[in-house]
Amino acid sequence: MISSRFVRQSLLMLCLLIAAACANTRYQPEYQPEFNQPGKDVAWWPTAQVLVNKMLDMAKVTPEDYVIDLGSGDGRLVITASKRGARALGIEYNPDLVALSKLNAVREGVGERAQFVHGDLFKSDFSEATVITMFLSEAINHKLRPQILNLKPGTRIVSNSFSMADWAPDETATIEEGEKCSTYCKALLWIVPAKVEGIWRLPQGELTLKQSFQMLSGTLKSGANTVPITNGRLRGDSINFSVGDANYTGRVNGSTIQGTVESGGSTAPWMATQAQNAFRAPSEKQNILGLLIQAKVTTEQTGQVKAANSASLPLIAVIAARF
């Protein structure tokens, strides 16, 4: 006869085995990234939380913003921006970091607002962002610069530690030692400037602007008098410059600038309209006309009607259909 003690012991063993088996299938240790672990183009190193806060302060993130962190690591910038009410997205190449970020966002109560995608920042569209954050490298920042300069004027870019080569930042801030940041403790802010280089007409003359990122130089010509402008600067679509003792401030809106000019204690409105923009991309019509000219050259040279190269054939067909 089987003793009741034996039955109890057997049942206990069975329960322990089942419990162990269940725990074994469910337990997965949480992914723990290691400092400086290699990434696709740059290694993982987290921004100290105190600098995360400073970066978002400098960018003046509000609930109206859409913040995108390029190479979002464990998600801390995106999560912190979400906690400030902003919509935020992290683009990260390491899928384990993406999964960890999603988990962290849920834990921090912003699982809905903080979004993360697995992707390559070089192949991602971040043109809708109003704020870009990044902790990458000087070389990557430089590579991204043309794309960044084409973002909407006023878009704020904040980088942990790395510069944008000869595009000087609009602001910098450093976390002092002892404030819970030991390395990579500097934040740099740029505000994408409006593109204003070219000639502008004012009732009192012609304003010629030369632009180097957010810095402006140039002249104001009134009749025979040409005066250089000084202290010229853009902050997004906000423009400031001086001509002699007159200080001009204004807002660039496409091909007009409107604002006020202050001189000798009095203030008056001013307005300028663009006569020529050095940055304007060629229109489709200009591109098509260029192709027509090329095609004509070929025709004249060979006496045959054909496109200058095979790549232009589809466009030549479009031209034929339109004109």
Ligand SMILES: C[S@@+](CC[C@H](N)C(=O)[O-])C[C@H]1O[C@@H](n2cnc3c(N)ncnc32)[C@H](O)[C@@H]1O
């Ligand atoms: C220095 S860490 C910064 C992480 C986070 N932004 C922060 O400040 O805490 C850089 C991150 O970029 C990621 N990364 C590297 N190359 C990438 C690429 N081409 N596309 C997307 N993410 C990339 C790395 O995996 C790493 O998580």
